[in-house]
Amino acid sequence: MTTVYVIIISVIVLLTLAIVLSWILGWANVAFAVEVDPKEEKILSILPGANCGACGYAGCADLAKNLAQGNGSANQCTQCGAAQVTQIAQIMGVEAGDVVPQRAVVHCSGDCDTKLQIQNYVGEKTCAAANLVSGVQGCAYGCLGFGDCMRACKYGAIQIVNGMSHIDYDKCRGCRACEAACPRHIISMVPFKNGKMLVIACSNHDVGPEVKAVCKTGCIGCSGCVRRDAEDFQFDNGLPVINYNSYHINAMMQAADKCPSKIMKFVGPDGADTNIEVVTDQFKSDVDHTEWLG
Amino acid sequence: METFLSLLLLFLTAAVINNFVLINFVGICPFLGVSKKLSSAFGMGLAVTFVMTIAGFLSWTFTYYILRPDAPGTVWLFNAFGVEGVAPNLSILSYLVYIFVIAASVQFVEMYVKKFFPPLYKAFGVFLPLITTNCAILFACLEIMKRLQDPANLWGLTEAMVYSVGGGLGFTIAITIMAGIREELELNDIPKPFRGVGIALLTACILAMAFMGFSGVNAGLSKWLGL
Numbered sequence: 333m334t335t336v337y338v339i340i341i342s343v344i345v346l347l348t349l350a351i352v353l354s355w356i357l358g359w360a361n362v363a364f365a366v367e368v369d370p371k372e373e374k375i376l377s378i379l380p381g382a383n384c385g386a387c388g389y390a391g392c393a394d395l396a397k398n399l400a401q402g403n404g405s406a407n408q409c410t411q412c413g414a415a416q417v418t419q420i421a422q423i424m425g426v427e428a429g430d431v432v433p434q435r436a437v438v439h440c441s442g443d444c445d446t447k448l449q450i451q452n453y454v455g456e457k458t459c460a461a462a463n464l465v466s467g468v469q470g471c472a473y474g475c476l477g478f479g480d481c482m483r484a485c486k487y488g489a490i491q492i493v494n495g496m497s498h499i500d501y502d503k504c505r506g507c508r509a510c511e512a513a514c515p516r517h518i519i520s521m522v523p524f525k526n527g528k529m530l531v532i533a534c535s536n537h538d539v540g541p542e543v544k545a546v547c548k549t550g551c552i553g554c555s556g557c558v559r560r561d562a563e564d565f566q567f568d569n570g571l572p573v574i575n576y577n578s579y580h581i582n583a584m585m586q587a588a589d590k591c592p593s594k595i596m597k598f599v600g601p602d603g604a605d606t607n608i609e610v611v612t613d614q615f616k617s618d619v620d621h622t623e624w625l626g
Numbered sequence: 627m628e629t630f631l632s633l634l635l636l637f638l639t640a641a642v643i644n645n646f647v648l649i650n651f652v653g654i655c656p657f658l659g660v661s662k663k664l665s666s667a668f669g670m671g672l673a674v675t676f677v678m679t680i681a682g683f684l685s686w687t688f689t690y691y692i693l694r695p696d697a698p699g700t701v702w703l704f705n706a707f708g709v710e711g712v713a714p715n716l717s718i719l720s721y722l723v724y725i726f727v728i729a730a731s732v733q734f735v736e737m738y739v740k741k742f743f744p745p746l747y748k749a750f751g752v753f754l755p756l757i758t759t760n761c762a763i764l765f766a767c768l769e770i771m772k773r774l775q776d777p778a779n780l781w782g783l784t785e786a787m788v789y790s791v792g793g794g795l796g797f798t799i800a801i802t803i804m805a806g807i808r809e810e811l812e813l814n815d816i817p818k819p820f821r822g823v824g825i826a827l828l829t830a831c832i833l834a835m836a837f838m839g840f841s842g843v844n845a846g847l848s849k850w851l852g853l
Contacts, residue, residue: 337709342719345692345703349723353730360734364741456815 371423372400378419379409384486384507386410386434399424410434410506432523434506436499437599439518440475441533443496446548447471463515470546473535475518484513501601523576528600530574530584534593537570551595557587631851633788639844640792646762647800648830648837653762657801658826660753667805671798673753675791678766680735681728682790685767686774686783688727693720694774717771724767732758762797766790803833 376396383391387408389398398404399420406421410433448470455461459480462468468476477495489503490510497519499510511519518535532551536543540552551571558567561583565572574584588596644650647657653674660670692699695715704714736754740747747754757763770789773781781789807829816825 334709334712337704337707338712341700341703341707341709342716345716345719346722346726349726353726357730357733357737360737364737366740 369397369400372396374423375399375420378412378416378423380411380416382411382486382507384411384505384509386506386508410508432525434508434521435501435504435524435529435600436506436508436510436519437522437529437531438475438481438497438499439520439532439535440473440496441549441595441597442471442474442547443494444477445494447474447495448546459513460515471536471543471550473516473518473537474547474550476516480513480515481510481519484509499599501599524600525576525579526581526600528598529576530579530588530596530598532572532574532595533597534571534595539570549595550593552593554592557591557596560590561587628853632848632853633784635844635847635851635853636785637788637792638847640789641796641799642837643840643844645796645800645837645840646765646793647797648834649841650765651834652765653760653797654830656757656760657797657804657830658823661801661804661808661826664802664805664809667801668798669749670753671794671801673750674757674760674762674797675794676750677728677732677735677754677757677760678763678790678794678797679787680731681724681763682766682770682786682793683783684727684731685724685770686781686786688723689720689771689774690780690783693717693723693771696777717775720768720771721764724764728763728767729758762793766793769793800833800837804830807833 373396376393379392379396381392385391387395387404387410389395389404392409395404395409399406399408400423402424406424406426407417409416409420412420450467450470453462453465453468455465457478459476459478462476462478466472475496477492477497479490479492479497481497482490482492486507486509487503487505489500489505491498491500501524506521508521511517511521516535522529522531534543534547534549534551536547536550538553540554543550543552553570555567555572557572558565561580564575564578564580564583565587566575567573584596588598640646647653656670656674661667689697691697693716695713695717697714697716700714700716704712732754736747739750739754766789770781770786773779773785804826808826811825811829820828
């Protein structure tokens with residue numbers, strides 16, 4: 333009989349504890365409730381949830397929070413298409429703005445056939461390590477080809493072909509992981525206004541003869557492109573820089589044609605056109621849904 | 627003075643001499659899991675200290691009044707039901723009650739912090755609810771329970787609190803040292819078979835051996851202090 337009493341006492345102790353604690357927690361749940369902005373939840377449901385960090389915030393939840401508070405712009409997420417940006421802008425109550433996808437480009441074109449290899453590098457096979465020692469290759473600015481960017485890419489969009497990194501634009505989503513991984517900072521983001529975009533495929537700031545000594549496809553810094561078209565090109569520290577805010581397609585094609593070292597290249601997805609603007613908006617029906625359609 | 631010295635010795639014992647992680651081998655999961663970055667390791671250590679303090683307080687209270695043999699609450703309950711012939715002892719419930727109470731209190735604290743200290747909540751992040759299921763917390767509770775078994779030599783609330791704060795700080799010391807070493811290890815050329823968890827466990831092993839150097843210091847100290 334005593335055993336039964338002990339069991340009953342144990343049950344009473346635990347039950348009392350459970351009731352008291354759940355009452356306290358239930359009260360706290362109401363008393364300490366934090367109001368979450370409904371905008372934030374909606375925006376978060378639209379964002380891709382990849383947490384890539386390309387927007388500059390710590391993950392999609394952080395971006396959603398900031399967007400809901402009105403910080404940042406609706407097209408801040410580099411992975412969102414036009415449809416998502418329009419939705420986000422609607423929730424924020426602002427204009428959507430231009431949706432131009434940012435994509436990575438490599439400012440180098442020196443593969444194993446064109447760049448000067450000084451010695452056989454036998455150290456650790458990463459760009460970060462090879463960048464620390466001199467004499468891995470002649471060019472002190474160009475792609476090392478050990479694939480730090482390839483390993484950083486979450487989408488498998490980068491391949492090392494013949495000692496030179498190549499980006500697959502069908503897979504690139506503009507998350508900037510490669511830009512951060514490259515120790516020589518030769519990967520940058522370019523707004524892809526057209527199907528294929530012109531890039532300066534060289535990063536060597538040295539003067540002509542020195543460039544020619546280490547690479548067959550380097551920019552000699554003749555500044556011909558800048559003299560022909562000062563609006564679209566600027567000359568900076570031995571290299572032309574394309575102004576992607578203007579970017580006139582005819583001038584670009586002419587510049588690529590006239591460039592003596594042929595270091596200006598159109599890059600983009602296979603089959604895309606250089607001078608046709610990408611249609612990023614969704615198709616809209618011209619049927620008036622306010623009418624009765626039968 | 628003597629009480630203060632004995633409390634100090636208790637604190638040192640919990641924090642360094644009988645370090646939770648490196649001597650007692652509890653709390654290994656966060657010790658290996660969150661020790662890759664110094665800043666997050668330190669945050670984790672502080673969060674554990676915080677939860678352990680609360681858990682120590684609650685476990686002492688519940689053990690002292692209900693769960694130890696001949697506890698006042700238990701005696702009252704047994705008398706109220708008229709139970710005779712058995713010693714009033716509900717220590718069989720201790721594990722259940724500890725887990726129950728700690729989980730609920732951490733939940734409560736989390737809600738409180740979220741409402742009134744948002745930056746702190748952001749800093750603790752996901753750690754706070756995770757620590758609820760940390761074995762180091764339960765170890766502290768069980769250790770406090772052990773010291774409340776012998777009626778002639780009971781721990782007061784002060785001792786229990788000093789012990790749990792010391793244990794939490796000991797955890798912080800261990801995980802911070804570990805994170806510092808692991809950050810440096812990232813830059814080293816480690817032989818292939820040891821990379822990753824292998825070298826982390828080897829590091830933990832050498833750290834534990836280093837902390838073994840403290841063993842017996844508490845006995846010597848208490849002798850020297852005349853306690």
